Amino acid sequence: DADVTQTPRNRITKTGKRIMLECSQTKGHDRMYWYRQDPGLGLRLIYYSFDVKDINKGEISDGYSVSRQAQAKFSLSLESAIPNQTALYFCATSDFGGGQETQYFGPGTRLLVL
Amino acid sequence: SQQGEEDPQALSIQEGENATMNCSYKTSINNLQWYRQNSGRGLVHLILIRSNEREKHSGRLRVTLDTSKKSSSLLITASRAADTASYFCATDNSTLGRLYFGRGTQLTVWP
Numbered sequence: 459d460a461d462v463t464q465t466p467r468n469r470i471t472k473t474g475k476r477i478m479l480e481c482s483q484t485k486g487h488d489r490m491y492w493y494r495q496d497p498g499l500g501l502r503l504i505y506y507s508f509d510v511k512d513i514n515k516g517e518i519s520d521g522y523s524v525s526r527q528a529q530a531k532f533s534l535s536l537e538s539a540i541p542n543q544t545a546l547y548f549c550a551t552s553d554f555g556g557g558q559e560t561q562y563f564g565p566g567t568r569l570l571v572l
Numbered sequence: 573s574q575q576g577e578e579d580p581q582a583l584s585i586q587e588g589e590n591a592t593m594n595c596s597y598k599t600s601i602n603n604l605q606w607y608r609q610n611s612g613r614g615l616v617h618l619i620l621i622r623s624n625e626r627e628k629h630s631g632r633l634r635v636t637l638d639t640s641k642k643s644s645s646l647l648i649t650a651s652r653a654a655d656t657a658s659y660f661c662a663t664d665n666s667t668l669g670r671l672y673f674g675r676g677t678q679l680t681v682w683p
Contacts, residue, residue, distance in 0.1 A: 462614070491670075500660065500675035501615075548614055558603060558622075559664045559671050563614030 461485045462564040464549050470570045471539050479534045479567050481549030489552045490532040491561065492516075492524060494545040501548065507532055539571045576604070576644075576661040576674035584680045591648040593677040595661030596641075602664045604637055605671070606646050609658045618646075618659075651681045 462483045471477050481490065492504040493516075503516030505524040513524060521543065523535045536543055549564040576597040585591055595604070603622045607615040621628045621637045621644065628635045634647040648655055658678050662671040 493673075498675065501673040503670070506670060546612070550615075558620060560605065560617050560620060561607075561615075561662075561671060563616070565614050566612065568612070 462549060462551055462562055464547075464564040464567050466567060467565065468568045470572065472572050473540055475539050477536050477539055477569075479536075479547055479549075479569070481532045481534070481564055483530050483549075483551045483562075483564075485551055485553070485562060486529070487551040487553040487562070488529065489554060489559075490526065491550040491552075492522075492532070492534045493548045493550065494518065494543075495548060495566075496545050504534065504547075536569075536571075539569075541571045544569060544571045576663050576672060578659070578661055578674045578677040580677060581675070582678045582680070584682065585651055586682050587651060587653055589651055589681075591651050591655070591679055591681070593646045593659050593679070595644045595646070595674055597644075597661075597663045597672075598642065599663070599665055601639075604635075604644050605662045605664065606633075606635060606644075607660045607662060607673075609660065609676070611657070615660060648679075651679075653681050653683045655679060655681050 465480045488509045491506040493501040502518050507526045525533050547567045550561040552561045576595045579594045605620045606618045609615045619630045621635045632649045637644045658676040660676045662673045
């Protein structure tokens with residue numbers, strides 16, 4: 459089984475709808491991240507969490523919210539989806555072991571907002 | 573931006589040739605990492621080089637780091653068609669404890 463899973467893998471929604479993307483991990487890592495990837499722009503950080511009680515905004519948090527329900531679960535919500543939120547979304551985890559931030563990525567959720 | 577920037581944006585070579593990708597960054601770092609992404613999939617960690625290291629090897633991968641120039645290179649030797657992917661550098665700013673990813677180099681290896 460994959461260490462980092464994302465659901466759904468693909469989602470089509472309409473403008474204005476609220477949707478939630480979920481991420482679960484079995485690696486036992488404290489740190490979790492949500493990124494979006496757009497062609498030509500690389501990965502941009504939306505939110506990150508260093509433990510269950512810690513939530514931080516990334517570069518592009520507007521229009522998004524997150525919930526860290528447990529060490530293993532970190533969900534991303536789009537409050538009112540808009541077409542320019544169409545992108546590939548990735549969840550990642552890390553344990554910052556020995557001061558080294560190696561990240562482990564989920565398979566991604568492809569989101570289309572009509 | 574604290575992102576690393578990869579160069580070139582795209583690279584096309586024949587199987588057996590070597591592929592070299594470069595990464596430049598702006599701030600001091602704790603370490604620099606390279607990740608690989610097959611089309612539409614999650615990124616996979618390839619190799620990490622610490623700021624006090626100058627060169628590191630892993631199989632067919634060789635990474636160099638020049639902190640005075642704030643740059644790194646990833647060399648893939650004897651490339652294979654299966655190496656076709658996007659390659660990203662990521663810098664670890666020890667002050668913030670998070671990674672900054674570049675925009676990637678798309679490598680295509682022709683059989």
